[in-house]
Amino acid sequence: MRRTKALNRPVMLTLVALAAMVALVVSGAYSTMPSDATTGSAGFRACPLQCEVDRELYLKDPPFRGHDVVELQQRLKQLNIYKGKIDGIFGRSTAQSVKKFQAQAGLRPDGVVRGETWDKLGEGIHVPASQATVPRPPGKIKLLVNVDELTLTVYSGDKPYKTYPIAIGQWTTPTQLGEFTIIDKGYNPGGPFGTRWLGLNVPWGSYGIHGTNRPWSIGTAASQGCIRMFNEHVEEIFDWVSIGTKVIITGQYLEEDLVTGVERELKPGDTGKDIRYVQYRLRQAGFDPGPVDGWFGPAMQSAVRQLQDFYGLPATGKVGSNELYVLGLR
Amino acid sequence: MARRIDPGSGPPGPARIWIGSGMKIIKIIKWATVVILALGACAAVGIPLARPEVLPPHRYHPRAVYYRLRGIRVHPLVPMDPNKRYELEVWETDWPVQATGKVPYREFLRKLIAEFRERRPNVSIECTFLPFHSDPGERLKSALDAASPPDIYIGPFNPRIMTSGLGVPLTVFFADEQRAAFEPAAITLTTRRGDIWAWPRWLELWGWAGNAKLLRKAGIEPGYIISNGWTWSEFIEIGRKLTQGNAFTKPEWRIYGLTLDTTRTDAFEHLLLNDGAAPLNWTRAQIAETAAFLEVLGNEGILPPEPDTASGELLELFWEGRTAVIGPVGPALLRHLWERGERVRLGQINPGPANLATSTLAPAQVEPVLLPIPSRTRELRATPAAAVAFHIFRRPRPGDSASADETARIAVELARHLASGRGAWLAARLKAIPALRADQAWWADDFQVGLLADLFIRESLRYARSITPELPGDIEKLNAVRQKVLAPALAQFWRGRVTASRLAEEIDAGTRSVLGSPTAGDQ
Numbered sequence: 001m002r003r004t005k006a007l008n009r010p011v012m013l014t015l016v017a018l019a020a021m022v023a024l025v026v027s028g029a030y031s032t033m034p035s036d037a038t039t040g041s042a043g044f045r046a047c048p049l050q051c052e053v054d055r056e057l058y059l060k061d062p063p064f065r066g067h068d069v070v071e072l073q074q075r076l077k078q079l080n081i082y083k084g085k086i087d088g089i090f091g092r093s094t095a096q097s098v099k100k101f102q103a104q105a106g107l108r109p110d111g112v113v114r115g116e117t118w119d120k121l122g123e124g125i126h127v128p129a130s131q132a133t134v135p136r137p138p139g140k141i142k143l144l145v146n147v148d149e150l151t152l153t154v155y156s157g158d159k160p161y162k163t164y165p166i167a168i169g170q171w172t173t174p175t176q177l178g179e180f181t182i183i184d185k186g187y188n189p190g191g192p193f194g195t196r197w198l199g200l201n202v203p204w205g206s207y208g209i210h211g212t213n214r215p216w217s218i219g220t221a222a223s224q225g226c227i228r229m230f231n232e233h234v235e236e237i238f239d240w241v242s243i244g245t246k247v248i249i250t251g252q253y254l255e256e257d258l259v260t261g262v263e264r265e266l267k268p269g270d271t272g273k274d275i276r277y278v279q280y281r282l283r284q285a286g287f288d289p290g291p292v293d294g295w296f297g298p299a300m301q302s303a304v305r306q307l308q309d310f311y312g313l314p315a316t317g318k319v320g321s322n323e324l325y326v327l328g329l330r
Numbered sequence: 331m332a333r334r335i336d337p338g339s340g341p342p343g344p345a346r347i348w349i350g351s352g353m354k355i356i357k358i359i360k361w362a363t364v365v366i367l368a369l370g371a372c373a374a375v376g377i378p379l380a381r382p383e384v385l386p387p388h389r390y391h392p393r394a395v396y397y398r399l400r401g402i403r404v405h406p407l408v409p410m411d412p413n414k415r416y417e418l419e420v421w422e423t424d425w426p427v428q429a430t431g432k433v434p435y436r437e438f439l440r441k442l443i444a445e446f447r448e449r450r451p452n453v454s455i456e457c458t459f460l461p462f463h464s465d466p467g468e469r470l471k472s473a474l475d476a477a478s479p480p481d482i483y484i485g486p487f488n489p490r491i492m493t494s495g496l497g498v499p500l501t502v503f504f505a506d507e508q509r510a511a512f513e514p515a516a517i518t519l520t521t522r523r524g525d526i527w528a529w530p531r532w533l534e535l536w537g538w539a540g541n542a543k544l545l546r547k548a549g550i551e552p553g554y555i556i557s558n559g560w561t562w563s564e565f566i567e568i569g570r571k572l573t574q575g576n577a578f579t580k581p582e583w584r585i586y587g588l589t590l591d592t593t594r595t596d597a598f599e600h601l602l603l604n605d606g607a608a609p610l611n612w613t614r615a616q617i618a619e620t621a622a623f624l625e626v627l628g629n630e631g632i633l634p635p636e637p638d639t640a641s642g643e644l645l646e647l648f649w650e651g652r653t654a655v656i657g658p659v660g661p662a663l664l665r666h667l668w669e670r671g672e673r674v675r676l677g678q679i680n681p682g683p684a685n686l687a688t689s690t691l692a693p694a695q696v697e698p699v700l701l702p703i704p705s706r707t708r709e710l711r712a713t714p715a716a717a718v719a720f721h722i723f724r725r726p727r728p729g730d731s732a733s734a735d736e737t738a739r740i741a742v743e744l745a746r747h748l749a750s751g752r753g754a755w756l757a758a759r760l761k762a763i764p765a766l767r768a769d770q771a772w773w774a775d776d777f778q779v780g781l782l783a784d785l786f787i788r789e790s791l792r793y794a795r796s797i798t799p800e801l802p803g804d805i806e807k808l809n810a811v812r813q814k815v816l817a818p819a820l821a822q823f824w825r826g827r828v829t830a831s832r833l834a835e836e837i838d839a840g841t842r843s844v845l846g847s848p849t850a851g852d853q
Contacts, residue, residue: 286426306462310426311662314593314641325645326666 052192057113059095075121118213125215127230137161147251167217167228179291182245196234203271203294266319270296281327404498408739416453419480424459446747479723481741487717490802498722499525515794516765519717528719529745530765535790536714538657542697548572552699556786559711562623565704569632572654587632589653591641592824595816596658603712604705614838621830637824665761667698700786715794720745815840
């Protein structure tokens with residue numbers, strides 16, 4: 001009898017552990033994406049620091065510095081809790097303001113800014129009416145992001161369907177201009193990415209359109225290059241767009257942002273910001289390189305050959321010094 | 331017995347005099363009437379023949395009858411019915427340029443068409459833009475083969491219009507004073523077998539481009555070359571002067587006399603033209619002479635040692651002051667040279683790194699100037715040229731041939747409208763030369779043609795020779811010879827793998843093989 005009892009305890013503990021694991025999986029504590037024939041990747045693709053900053057903030061020496069601290073200070077100032085300078089430095093007064101806010105919000109006042117604190121900070125932000133009953137736009141959809149007006153417009157064919165406010169990259173980490181497509185979709189990435197993620201095919205980095213836990217930043221240049229929307233808005237367009245939907249990011253300072261040196265011979269298959277700039281210049285010169293997306297694809301090769309044919313240059317299909325000269329890039 | 335009076339005998343009496351005089355007068359009047367009627371008839375036919383504008387257009391207008399008797403269906407006197415609706419189809423090339431104010435060319439053309447429609451509201455015009463890079467000539471050929479061409483095709487002059495059976499010769503639309511309004515070369519380039527086959531729009535010229543500063547340092551005045559031309563032997567001498575310091579200079583600082591684009595056959599064909607050889611009508615001797623000239627340039631170091639590689643750096647070598655002359659240069663490359671040259675002149679661009687061969691301190695200075703292509707002798711001087719023109723077709727309309735004539739007549743009027751005045755804006759953008767002399771004045775202002783460029787254009791037009799084959803059947807032949815014979819043979823020549831004489835043999839044999847017949851002659 002005693003041996004049986006001794007044996008039963010480990011077995012029971014093992015069974016309990018297994019049951020707990022099954023329960024966790026079934027309850028969806030891990031973010032799993034529902035099956036969606038429109039998604040092209042296995043799930044949410046983590047956006048590295050290049051796109052958004054996601055770290056815990058607390059008082060330390062040396063102090064945290066960065067735009068996320070700026071955003072924190074801005075919000076605390078809006079709530080009339082923080083009275084100091086918005087300097088992007090997580091100092092003593094910022095930490096005290098955080099504790100004060102946490103106490104008011106019913107959180108543990110430990111001065112550490114993590115997910116739940118950001119979420120509470122975002123409460124009460126007025127979201128422009130999202131008209132939840134707006135039906136899916138008919139026809140072919142594309143998105144136009146205007147970094148000057150800080151708007152994202154959904155187009156149905158060639159007609160604007162609905163416009164949303166956005167936040168874009170700061171001037172030190174600007175949102176990439178050009179013509180891209182959506183290459184993946186994600187549910188509930190969480191944290192600074194909010195409730196939805198739409199990844200773009202920017203060749204030199206990981207950029208996308210996503211929700212946010214800092215809704216007060218909408219309407220400002222706040223991110224590391226991504227496009228932020230209110231969660232309600234990105235959830236709305238999430239179901240409308242699919243992999244391959246065109247996203248055009250444009251703005252008045254188009255040329256200044258695109259200007260970059262071209263120091264190598266460009267050939268089909270290459271990617272890079274220099275390719276994007278050459279695509280832009282090709283289009284200005286009257287040759288259509290396809291989307292200005294930084295990829296030397298078939299459309300760009302065709303445009304290069306047309307340019308070479310027009311100017312009577314050797315028909316190589318590549319961009320070398322002759323082509324850079326006639327495009328005014330040398 | 332009564333005596334019979336013989337009126338003819340005896341002296342005339344007063345009555346007979348009267349009767350005789352009256353009959354003479356009647357005869358005179360009759361003859362005068364006949365003469366006057368005859369003169370009137372001649373005038374009725376002759377005056378409208380000589381001055382058609384004295385009568386309105388009508389199918390029985392004497393001139394119209396005359397045209398019909400000659401088999402000309404489309405002429406200036408085809409009457410148009412203001413109550414009838416006409417539809418025109420226009421094919422235009424989608425030129426890669428922007429209008430002033432950043433309006434695309436398409437919009438600009440549509441505005442011109444809208445102006446025309448204000449005068450002719452019963453005419454609707456559909457415009458199709460053919461992609462620049464596709465071969466518009468091939469698309470026209472397909473359309474002609476299917477007997478469904480557009481009413482107007484705008485593009486490089488295409489001799490296929492002659493034999494299509496649907497092309498409209500425009501000779502009758504060019505009265506003497508109208509002909510004089512055009513640049514003579516424009517008429518010549520669109521004329522085949524005595525008829526003008528297209529309404530000239532603009533002219534494209536090819537030449538070489540030089541760095542005037544380098545040439546002057548070598549004691550050569552570009553204006554003299556432009557006015558007088560230069561021969562192959564003179565060019566070799568000039569090339570020697572330009573490259574005399576190269577033996578003691580690092581390779582990366584050497585200056586070359588000439589850099590050519592060797593990846594296309596144009597450079598070689600243009601030199602053949604300057605040896606008196608029209609497209610496809612070259613002789614083995616002409617090929618050998620041309621190749622020998624290039625061989626000498628290579629052996630003397632006037633050309634870069636690896637011409638193929640240098641082709642890929644043509645503009646870099648020019649703008650860095652490392653080659654005195656480049657070619658071939660057509661309108662588009664001319665536009666680049668002119669625009670960039672202006673920016674260098676205004677100090678907006680650093681023209682390039684210092685070239686120790688030319689100056690120890692100053693950066694390379696480049697002053698682009700257009701130059702004629704050297705010819706074997708001065709008498710053989712030729713400027714490769716082509717015309718872009720409006721080709722008019724009479725589209726078949728079964729059961730309504732009158733409408734077909736009328737529509738073609740309106741197409742000519744539209745072509746005239748698009749070719750002149752503001753329509754020449756495009757020629758200015760493309761740095762081509764408007765065919766109408768009246769447009770060249772404001773075009774020159776817009777182009778801001780400098781003295782030497784103006785001189786080049788005037789002189790070059792005098793020596794313009796067509797690079798378009800004479801006959802329709804020659805187009806395919808020339809393309810075949812270029813692809814299968816010239817390009818591969820020249821590739822070997824530029825790499826130094828064949829001599830000039832061997833090149834001539836290969837091209838001659840290859841051309842016969844492709845054409846299936848002898849060339850112009852062996853010498």
